[in-house]
Amino acid sequence: MCGIVGYIGDKEAYPIIINGLKRLEYRGYDSAGVAIVDKRTKIYKKKGKVNELEKLVYNKDVSGNIGIGHTRWATHGEPNDVNAHPHTSENGHFTVIHNGIIENYSRLKKRLEDRGYNFVSKTDTEVLANLIEFIYIKGKGEIDAEQAVRLALSKVIGAYGIVIIAKDEPDKLIAARKGSPLVIGIGEGEYFIASDATPIIEHTDSVIYLNNDNVAVIKKDQLTLKTIGNDKREPLIQKLSMDIGSIEKNGYDHFMLKEIFEQPKSITDTFRGRIAADLSEIRLGGLHEVMPKLENAKRILIIACGTSWHAGLVAEYLIETIARIPVEVEYGSEFRYRKPIIYKDDVIIAISQSGETADTLAAINIAKEAGATVVGICNVVGSSIPRETHAGVYTHAGPEIGVASTKAFTAQVTVLTMIAILLGKNNNKISEKKYLEYIKELTDIPSKVEEILKSDSLIKEISALYKNASNFLYLGRGYLFPVALEGALKLKEISYIHAEGYPAAEMKHGPIALIDENMPVVVIATQDNSYDKIVSNIQEVKARNGKVIAIVTEGDTVIKDLADHVIEVPKSHEAIAPLLTVIPLQLLSYHIAVMRDCNVDQPRNLAKSVTVE
Numbered sequence: 087m088c089g090i091v092g093y094i095g096d097k098e099a100y101p102i103i104i105n106g107l108k109r110l111e112y113r114g115y116d117s118a119g120v121a122i123v124d125k126r127t128k129i130y131k132k133k134g135k136v137n138e139l140e141k142l143v144y145n146k147d148v149s150g151n152i153g154i155g156h157t158r159w160a161t162h163g164e165p166n167d168v169n170a171h172p173h174t175s176e177n178g179h180f181t182v183i184h185n186g187i188i189e190n191y192s193r194l195k196k197r198l199e200d201r202g203y204n205f206v207s208k209t210d211t212e213v214l215a216n217l218i219e220f221i222y223i224k225g226k227g228e229i230d231a232e233q234a235v236r237l238a239l240s241k242v243i244g245a246y247g248i249v250i251i252a253k254d255e256p257d258k259l260i261a262a263r264k265g266s267p268l269v270i271g272i273g274e275g276e277y278f279i280a281s282d283a284t285p286i287i288e289h290t291d292s293v294i295y296l297n298n299d300n301v302a303v304i305k306k307d308q309l310t311l312k313t314i315g316n317d318k319r320e321p322l323i324q325k326l327s328m329d330i331g332s333i334e335k336n337g338y339d340h341f342m343l344k345e346i347f348e349q350p351k352s353i354t355d356t357f358r359g360r361i362a363a364d365l366s367e368i369r370l371g372g373l374h375e376v377m378p379k380l381e382n383a384k385r386i387l388i389i390a391c392g393t394s395w396h397a398g399l400v401a402e403y404l405i406e407t408i409a410r411i412p413v414e415v416e417y418g419s420e421f422r423y424r425k426p427i428i429y430k431d432d433v434i435i436a437i438s439q440s441g442e443t444a445d446t447l448a449a450i451n452i453a454k455e456a457g458a459t460v461v462g463i464c465n466v467v468g469s470s471i472p473r474e475t476h477a478g479v480y481t482h483a484g485p486e487i488g489v490a491s492t493k494a495f496t497a498q499v500t501v502l503t504m505i506a507i508l509l510g511k512n513n514n515k516i517s518e519k520k521y522l523e524y525i526k527e528l529t530d531i532p533s534k535v536e537e538i539l540k541s542d543s544l545i546k547e548i549s550a551l552y553k554n555a556s557n558f559l560y561l562g563r564g565y566l567f568p569v570a571l572e573g574a575l576k577l578k579e580i581s582y583i584h585a586e587g588y589p590a591a592e593m594k595h596g597p598i599a600l601i602d603e604n605m606p607v608v609v610i611a612t613q614d615n616s617y618d619k620i621v622s623n624i625q626e627v628k629a630r631n632g633k634v635i636a637i638v639t640e641g642d643t644v645i646k647d648l649a650d651h652v653i654e655v656p657k658s659h660e661a662i663a664p665l666l667t668v669i670p671l672q673l674l675s676y677h678i679a680v681m682r683d684c685n686v687d688q689p690r691n692l693a694k695s696v697t698v699e
């Protein structure tokens with residue numbers, strides 16, 4: 087939610103910042119803005135995407151070697167030019183960009199208004215800018231900009247990643263973090279600041295991830311790190327392993343399509359080094375220390391949001407079936423506010439692509455306070471959740487830029503499948519033979535996904551027939567019920583067609599009333615234990631003239647005779663089938679969205695990383 091970029095050095099800041107904003111646009115695209123420091127601070131901001139800002143700035147003076155930029159996902163105040171960041175304090179002393187939410191902003195605003203401050207925008211960020219200025223002016227030359235920032239932040243409740251320009255100290259940027267991520271890239275006589283590493287990687291691979299409560303004062307050749315309480319901190323410099331190709335479209339029309347087609351590779355990357363070359367064992371180094379806790383857990387609680395929650399639902403089937411440990415799956419947002427019962431011997435698995443989702447993070451903290459062991463499954467290295475959890479596994483899917491999650495989902499399910507198989511084996515719930523069979527099945531997945539991707543043109547043809555539908559129903563049973571939910575979510579997110587996922591048998595308790603000749607029903611019906619039952623469900627849909635698009639196991643002849651369209655996937659064990667059957671659903675939603683002229687990579691109102699509750 088909101089992307090932040092900053093630069094200080096000898097180069098022109100504007101091109102670096104605008105490129106960085108384009109990389110971060112997936113975090114929000116309601117408005118964009120820059121502030122460039124030269125002899126004065128020049129601010130340009132505009133409602134809409136970064137290219138609207140570029141049009142505004144065309145032919146204007148953007149020279150200067152220090153600057154900040156912001157791309158916004160609106161929380162306080164509608165998306166318009168005035169509410170766009172940066173925000174400058176009333177007397178011009180401080181210019182601020184902010185990602186996060188100041189929860190006590192209305193109280194702070196009232197106090198500032200009582201002291202004569204006027205506000206031009208509806209944002210919480212302008213309150214912060216004015217609060218810093220108020221403290222600075224009140225200090226009557228006794229305190230510097232950094233002190234004013236720290237004192238102001240000590241009064242703020244909420245989450246923030248901020249970067250600040252101080253008019254009286256134009257040789258520096260001040261950055262601070264609580265809750266919302268900030269990464270600082272270290273160059274030769276220059277520093278780069280961003281919400282994540284994607285704008286930084288083309289300049290340097292040396293970075294510092296700010297911790298909560300950190301305040302960094304950054305000059306072009308010097309960085310000092312403190313806490314808000316003024317304790318000095320040693321910056322921990324880390325190396326990025328990301329490569330620049332992974333954040334480019336590489337010839338694909340959209341990031342989403344690239345990411346769908348990348349899945350044979352990303353799944354391989356997820357199990358690389360974790361499955362022995364001779365396929366004799368699974369090794370999850372990140373879980374080594376907590377493995378006894380997992381094996382002896384009376385219960386595993388899975389916490390996540392969005393697509394990651396669907397991966398959690400797949401894991402419920404996997405872990406309960408294969409390892410026989412009870413599992414509950416929770417939305418982070420519900421868990422954190424419903425006074426959950428948490429036992430010390432519970433193990434919590436938090437799943438998050440970004441590692442920054444506010445509700446998931448808050449739920450983790452509640453579980454930790456209750457004394458439970460918390461394991462993270464995240465994609466973004468160095469993000470907040472891996473730092474907050476006791477142990478974890480990175481999914482290593484590579485940067486996911488498309489707002490609708492695709493390869494991150496299959497990577498999460500791959501990790502969760504490995505965990506389930508390992509627990510099943512360690513707890514003697516599956517035989518050695520079965521363990522080896524599962525491992526083999528998993529390693530066959532990338533080539534099977536490759537096969538499915540060859541159906542892309544068939545799926546495109548089917549998409550053309552249904553692109554104008556107003557509703558879709560997705561049905562699946564067992565392991566494939568969460569896949570139905572995920573298929574429906576993908577369609578809703580990017581094509582704005584209403585879609586619902588249902589356990590196929592539950593259709594009779596409601597959605598069947600919706601079925602007529604205009605209702606496309608996507609049925610995930612590969613050959614497994616409930617095959618006969620799902621065939622009956624397809625018949626029920628056909629009896630009411632619904633249109634059936636079925637995802638079937640290759641060679642299936644029964645459903646071919648019943649369904650309007652079939653998309654085949656290679657045969658697999660039913661526990662592995664989610665990794666295969668989700669691929670055609672991703673492609674279906676992608677093609678329908680493109681045909682409806684929707685912005686696939688940046689769907690309206692959504693953001694990739696939801697750092698507000």
Ligand code: G6P
Binds near residue numbers: 391437443489694
């Ligand atoms: C947003 C994204 C989804 C994602 C969800 C959870 O809604 O648009 O794609 O599944 O957040 O995000 P996380 O990073 O925690 O997996």
